[in-house]
Amino acid sequence: MKQSEIKELSVAELQEKLSETKKSYLDLKMTHTISPLENPIQLRSVRRDVARIATELTKRDLQ
Secondary structure, three states: OOHHHHHHOOHHHHHHHHHHHHHHHHHHHHHHHHOOOOOOHHHHHHHHHHHHHHHHHHHHHHO
């Protein structure tokens, strides 16, 4: 997910997207623990998406 896409979402949508993305990350992590993922770089991209969304939420809270 790109930063420009994140900026267009409302706070409620961001919170929902954050919980979905965190769940997705945990599922990927668990799957990777059991058997290696075909594309382990996917873990990094999902983790970074979580960080981008959390950063945008924090930025909006401070404004």
